[in-house]
Amino acid sequence: MSSSFLPFRDINLHSSPSHYAFTSPSSPNAPTLVVDRPTGDLRLSTGTLSDAKRISSIAGILGIIKLKLDKYIVVISKAQPVGRLRGHMVYKVAATEFLPLRERPLHDHDEDTYLALLKELLRTGPMYFSYALDLTNSFQRQSQSDVTLPMWKRADDRFFWNRFLQSDLIDFSLGEHDTTNVRYGPQPGVDPYILPVMFGMMRITPAKVKSTNFTFALITRRSRHRGGTRYFSRGIDEQGHVSNYNETEQIAILNDATGGLSGFAGGEPMTKEKSPGSGQDLQVLSFVQTRGSVPVYWAEVNNLKYTPKLQVRGVETAVQAARRHFTEQIRVYGDNYLVNLVNQKGREERVKRAYEQLVRTLVSSPTESTDADDEKTSEQVHIPEPEQRQKEMDRLHYIYFDFHSETKGLKWHRAELLLDKLRNGLSQGGYFRGVEDPGVPDGQLDPRALQTSVVRTNCMDCLDRTNVVQSMLGRWALTRQLTEAGVLRPGETANDDREFENLFRNIWADNADVVSKSYSGTGALKTDFTRTGQRTRAGMLQDLSNSITRYVRNNFLDGPRQDAFDVFLGTYLPPESTLGNLQLFVDRRPLIIQSIPYILAAGMFMVLVATFTRRLPDSAVWPLRLFIVFWLIISAWCARFVLAHGMLYVNWPKLNTPAAGSEGYQDALIQARADPIIGQLLLTRRHQRGYSNARLGFLEEGKTRIE
Numbered sequence: 001m002s003s004s005f006l007p008f009r010d011i012n013l014h015s016s017p018s019h020y021a022f023t024s025p026s027s028p029n030a031p032t033l034v035v036d037r038p039t040g041d042l043r044l045s046t047g048t049l050s051d052a053k054r055i056s057s058i059a060g061i062l063g064i065i066k067l068k069l070d071k072y073i074v075v076i077s078k079a080q081p082v083g084r085l086r087g088h089m090v091y092k093v094a095a096t097e098f099l100p101l102r103e104r105p106l107h108d109h110d111e112d113t114y115l116a117l118l119k120e121l122l123r124t125g126p127m128y129f130s131y132a133l134d135l136t137n138s139f140q141r142q143s144q145s146d147v148t149l150p151m152w153k154r155a156d157d158r159f160f161w162n163r164f165l166q167s168d169l170i171d172f173s174l175g176e177h178d179t180t181n182v183r184y185g186p187q188p189g190v191d192p193y194i195l196p197v198m199f200g201m202m203r204i205t206p207a208k209v210k211s212t213n214f215t216f217a218l219i220t221r222r223s224r225h226r227g228g229t230r231y232f233s234r235g236i237d238e239q240g241h242v243s244n245y246n247e248t249e250q251i252a253i254l255n256d257a258t259g260g261l262s263g264f265a266g267g268e269p270m271t272k273e274k275s276p277g278s279g280q281d282l283q284v285l286s287f288v289q290t291r292g293s294v295p296v297y298w299a300e301v302n303n304l305k306y307t308p309k310l311q312v313r314g315v316e317t318a319v320q321a322a323r324r325h326f327t328e329q330i331r332v333y334g335d336n337y338l339v340n341l342v343n344q345k346g347r348e349e350r351v352k353r354a355y356e357q358l359v360r361t362l363v364s365s366p367t368e369s370t371d372a373d374d375e376k377t378s379e380q381v382h383i384p385e386p387e388q389r390q391k392e393m394d395r396l397h398y399i400y401f402d403f404h405s406e407t408k409g410l411k412w413h414r415a416e417l418l419l420d421k422l423r424n425g426l427s428q429g430g431y432f433r434g435v436e437d438p439g440v441p442d443g444q445l446d447p448r449a450l451q452t453s454v455v456r457t458n459c460m461d462c463l464d465r466t467n468v469v470q471s472m473l474g475r476w477a478l479t480r481q482l483t484e485a486g487v488l489r490p491g492e493t494a495n496d497d498r499e500f501e502n503l504f505r506n507i508w509a510d511n512a513d514v515v516s517k518s519y520s521g522t523g524a525l526k527t528d529f530t531r532t533g534q535r536t537r538a539g540m541l542q543d544l545s546n547s548i549t550r551y552v553r554n555n556f557l558d559g560p561r562q563d564a565f566d567v568f569l570g571t572y573l574p575p576e577s578t579l580g581n582l583q584l585f586v587d588r589r590p591l592i593i594q595s596i597p598y599i600l601a602a603g604m605f606m607v608l609v610a611t612f613t614r615r616l617p618d619s620a621v622w623p624l625r626l627f628i629v630f631w632l633i634i635s636a637w638c639a640r641f642v643l644a645h646g647m648l649y650v651n652w653p654k655l656n657t658p659a660a661g662s663e664g665y666q667d668a669l670i671q672a673r674a675d676p677i678i679g680q681l682l683l684t685r686r687h688q689r690g691y692s693n694a695r696l697g698f699l700e701e702g703k704t705r706i707e
Contacts, residue, residue, distance in 0.1 A: 005147070005148065005149065005150050005151065005191070005192075006131055006132055006150075006151060006192065007060060007131050007151060007192050007193070007194065007195040008024040008026070008027060008030070008060075008131075008192045008193065009024075009026065009131045010024060010025055010026050010057065011023070011024055011057070011058050011059075011060065011061070011193070012024070012025055012054055012056075012057055012058075013054070013055055013056050013057070013058050013075065013099075014049060014052035014053060014054050014055065015052060015053060015055050015099075016049070016051045016052040016053065017037070017103050018036065018037055018051070019034050019035060019036045019037055019049075019052065020034070020035045020037065020052075020073060020099060020101075021033070021034050021035075021045070021049050021052045022034075022035075022061065022193060024192070027192070030189065030192065031044040031045060031046050031189040031190075032044065032045045032046070032049065033190060033193050034049070035064070035073060035101070037101045037102070037103065038070070038071075038101045038102045038103070039101070040064065040066070040071040040101055040168070042168065042169070042172045042190070044187055044189045044190060056077070058075045058076060058077055058097075059075075059076040059077070059078065059079035059091065059093075060075070060076045060079070060129065060195040061073065061074075061075055061076070061169070061193055061194075061195060062074040062075060062076055062093075062096060062122075062162050062165055062195070062197060063162045063164070063165020063166045063167075063168075063169070064165060064166075064168045064169070065118070065164075065165050065567075065568075066574070067111055067114045067115070067567075067574050068108070068110050068111045068114065068574045068575070068576075069102075069106045069108065069111045070100050070101055070102050070105060070106065070111070071100075071101045072098040072099060072100055072101070072115075073098070073099040073101070074096055074097070074098055074099075074118075074122075074165060075096065075097050075099060076093055076095075076096055076129075076195075077095045077096060077097045078094040078095035079091040079092065079093060079094055079129075080092045080094040082128070082202055082203075082204060083202075083203075083204025083205070083217070084204065084215075085130075085133055085204060085215070085217060085251070085253070086133070086253065086256075086282065086284070086436065086443075088130055088131075088132040088133040089130065089131075089132075090128060090129075090130045090133065090135065090202060090204065091128065091129055091130065092126065092127065092128050092202070093122070093127040093128070093129070093197065096119075096122045098115060098118075098119070108583070109583045109585060109586070110574075110583050110584050110585060113584075113585045114567060114574060117560055117563055117564035117567060118564060118567060118568055120560075120564060121561075121564040121565065121568055122568075124517075125199055125518070126199065126200060126201060126202070126514055126518075127161060127162075127197050127198065127199050128197070128198050128200070128202045129195055129196065129197045129198065131195075134151055134154050134155060134196070135159075135196070135198040135202075135219070135221075136155040136156040136158075136159040136160050136196055136198050136221065137154065137155070137156050137159075138247070138249045138286060138288050138432070139249070139251065139284050139286045139432055139434055139445060140286060140288070140432040140434070140447065140450060140451060141156065141332075142154075142444075142445065143432075143434050143444060143445040143446070143447045144447070147444055150173075150188070150191035150192070150194065151194075151195075151196060152166065152170065152191065152194040152195075152196050153191075155196040156221075158221075158223045158224065158225060158245075158247075159198055159199075159200075159221040159222070159223060159224065159247065160196050160197075160198075160224065161196075161197050161198055161199040161222070161224050162195075162196070162197045163196075163224060164224075164568070164569055164570030165568070166194050166195075166196075167570075169190055169193060169194050170194060172187055172190055173186065173187050173188065173190045173191055173194065174186055175187065198219075198221055199221075199222045199224070199518075200219070200220040200221045200222045200246065200514070200515075200518075201218065201219065201220040201510070201511050201514035201515065202217075202218075202219055202220075203217060203218045203507045203510060203511070204216075204217045205217070205503065205507070207252075207500055207503055208497075208499070208500060209482060209487055209488070209494055209497045209500050210487060210488065210492075210497060212254075212482075212487045213256075214252050214253055214254045214255075214256060214487075215251075215252070215253040215256045216251070216252055216253075216503070216504075216507070217250075217251040217252075217253070218248070218249070218250055218251070218474075218507050218508065218511055219248070219249045219251065220246050220247070220248045220249075220511055220514065220515055221246065221247045221248075221249075222244075222245070222246050222515070222518060223241065223245040223246070223247075223292075224569055225239070225241035225245070226241040226242060226243050226245070227565045227569050227571075228243060228562050228565050228566075229519065229520075229521070229554070229558040229561050229562045229565070230461060230519050230520040230521070230550070230554050230558065231299075231300050231301075231302050231308060231554050231558065232558060232559075232562045232652075232653055232658060232661075233293075233562070234293055234298055234299045234300060235293055235294060235295070235296055235297050235298045235299065235318075236293070236295040236296060236297065236318060236321050236322060236325060237321065238320075238321050239321070239324065240295075240321050240322070240323075240324030240325035240327075240328060241325070242292040242293045242294075242295050242325060243292070243293040244291070244292065244293055244461070244462045244463075244515075244519050245290070245291070245292035245293070246290065246291050246292070246462070246515055247288060247289075247290050248288070248289050248290070248291070248470060248474075248511065249286055249287070249288045250286070250287045250288075250289075250474045250477065250478065251284065251285070251286050252284075252285040252286075252478060252481060252482070253282065253283070253284050253285070254280075254282070254283040254285065254485060254487075255280045255281065255282045255283060256282055281435050281436050281437060282435070282436040283433060283434070283435055283436075283485065284432070284433070284434045284435075284436070284445055285431060285432070285433055285481040285485065286431060286432040286433075286434075286451070287431045287432070287451065287474065287477035287478070287481070288333070288432075288451060288454055289454060289455050289456075289457065289470050289473060289474070290329070290333070290454055290455070290456045290457075291456065291457050291458060291462045291466050291470065292456060292458060292462060293458065293462055294340070294342070294351050294354070294355050294458055295318065295321070295322040295325050295326075295355075295358065296312065296313070296315055296318040296322065296351075296354045296355065296358055297312070297313035297317055297318050297321075298310070298311060298312040298313065298350075298351060298354065299311045299658070299660055301647075301658075301660045301661065301664055302554065302555055302646075302647075302650040302652075302661075303646040303647050303650065303664070304555055304642070304643060304646030304647075304649060304650065305646065306551060307347060310347055310350060310351070311660065312350045312351060312354050315354050315357045315358050315361065316361075318358065319358065319361055319362070322358055322362065323362060323393070326362065326393060326396060327392065329454070329456065330392060330393075330395050330396075333451075333453065333454035334395070334429070334451075334452040334453045334454065335395045335396075335397065335425070335428075335429060335452065335453035335454075336395060336396050336397065336453070336454055336456050337397045337399060337422060337425050337426075337429075337453060337454070337455045337456065338355075338359065338396060338397065338398045338399065338456050338458075339399050339401060339418065339422070339455055339456065339457040339458070339469065340352060340355055340356075340398065340399070340400045340401070340458060341401055341402075341403040341457065341458065341459040341465045341466065341469065342355075342458070342459055342460055343402065343403075343404055343405070344400070344402050344405070345405075348460055351460065352400070355398075356398065356400070359396060359398040362393040362396060363391075363393055363394055363396055363398075364391050364393070364394055397425060399418070399421055399422065401417075401418045401421070401469075403415065403459065403465045403468075403469070404465075415468060415469065415472060416472065418469060418472075419472060419473070419476060422455065422473070425453060425455075426453075426455070426473070426476065426477070427480075428452070428453065429451055429452050429453030429454070430449055430450070430451055430452060430453075431449065431451050431477055431480070431481055432447065432449065432450055432451045433447070433448045433449040433481075434446060434447050434448065435448055455470075455473055457469050457470055461516075461519065461520060462519075463512070463515060463516045463519060463520060463524055463525070464512070464516070464524050464525040464526045465526070467508065467511065467512035467515070467516075467524055467526075467527075467530065468526055468529060468530060470508075471504075471505070471508035471511075471512075471530055474504075474508065475493075475494060475495060475504065478494045478504075479492075479493045479494045479495075482494055505530055505531050505532065505533065506531055508530050509524075509527040509530040509531040512524035512526075512527050512530060513527065520550050520553070520554065521549070521550060521553035521554065521557065521558065521561070522546040522549045522550050522553065523546055524546075525543040525546055525547070526539070526543065527539070527542075528540075528542065555649075555650050555651065556649075556650075556651050557651060558651065559650075559651035559652050559653045559654065560651070560653075562653040562656075563653050563654060563655045563656075566653070566655050566656050567655065571656060572655040572656050584654055584655065585654055589648065590669075590681075590682050592678060592681045592682065593648055593669075593672065593678075593682075596638050596641055596642060596678075597638070597642060597649065599634065599638050600635055600638035600639055600642065603631045603632075603634045603635035603638065604631075604635050606627070606631040607628055607631050607632060607635065610624055610627055610628045610631070611628065637677075641672075641675070641678065644671075645668045645671060645672050646668070647661075647664040647665050647667070647668035648665065648668045648669065648672065652665070669682075
């Protein structure tokens, strides 16, 4: 593969008061990328820059972002190797650095908050890249891509996580960037500086089944569209993007002499070295699954209750958006088997019925079948199928599985009942098999078999139940792959090898934790079953701890996390401003509303002090008891007020505030004015929790997000 189409592996950073310059020492003939200060204008230079001083060597340029007062170049200062796929090293972003374009940075509260949010997201967000392997695409899509294009042009737009940060460089490359009076044409020399980064989960490890060594990998790619946190990002938007959308690819590489952290250097041409004694070409076996939120307009509005208020809009309003979503899914993956795991009773029932109504609307003339395995439960598995395969949407196959009802009483093995319903579809859809053939140029895989369908799984959060089902399907697919590759005999399964089964379970459990932390803030539930194959009481206690942590994070900590996603992904654009303007991140709730939690904490502290402080022998008892009773009453009243007006105490995003949150806050404030005590202390004018000049309603209402 020509190195001119690949990102630079080594970049030196030079700095001067007038510009930043980036060069590649291993490519001395490549032009220098220059970013002028403080304007941020881009240009390529072929001469030497005598006034620039080299300050460091970096792993890559993550992108350029403009905040309130300044532009910043975000560079990857440290990268951690995680393993090799087909001999190409894959790295995790370990540290980043922000380079301000102003020589003397200006500071104000908003600018510092923007930077703090972005740095925290980059510190905690798992991001991966490779200089020679397009991690945003599955191996099947890689085998069908044009390798003569720069990597960023081949990248899957959904999983090109830093696409917004790279927009300045991309526009400059395409000749669309004109910040000066000079009109530039296309600038292909900047292409090697554009490094696509993937957000998600990556595990690469050597494995062994029946004395056959191979490389096993699991990659989960999180979509950059509609990115966000658990309760602030649900359902679908008007563009057809759903929340918490992830593509998970399970990979087995046979006859691989380059797995692990040793082998060929990433980015260098592959040689066709055979595995010792194998006499066979390298084979890549890949199986892809997806997960994503139920594609209707729905939301769960935080109000400090453990189960937030559920809102589901009419299905007819989401038909066009869902059609866009599934049109893309069918174009990319082929037939879609829609596995719905939400409960058929209780509060989740409305989401289930909305999904089914949507499928009935999209699929032409469906016939429906229902299987009931339990007398107490009328509907366990529900499958609408099209009578005639005439329209594009008839490639959707909806399958309902009542996960909680089927597995109640720790009967987790019953989840395999779903596999029986999917077996025919999985067999017909197949998997990808590619061979590294010496006759294929540029080391591109020669596809020998293609995956023509995908299983799209969802529960309410697309986290815990979803991962259990996906790991089960992954195990089934791997057994089929190894059987057809001759590693296993018919009737044998991959999990017969206990050592590999333990490896497999732990990797899938790690996947559950990574996806869950990105969305909900904690590790996944039910991972004890994924790791051990059994539901344990210790695992149930861990789930209780995670559930409590989720409650705290989702109500009190996720607002800033959502703001960080919105700034990084470009769904909120900081307005051009000057010092002294109205600050976005200042809490503008009435002071008495802000003070009540502090009064509650002070009251509880006073009660504890009075309870556990030793009393003198000759002192009277009743003053102390009166003191305790007084603070108990104060604390109880404060707790009642907070719970009764929970919308006032949820930490909402301050940039793209959900419409339901803005309306709910105003309603709660009106109710607070009716309180006989607090109401007298509240001003009559309309208060706002946070000022924002961003357009609102980008979440539950499905309105257009800014990009």
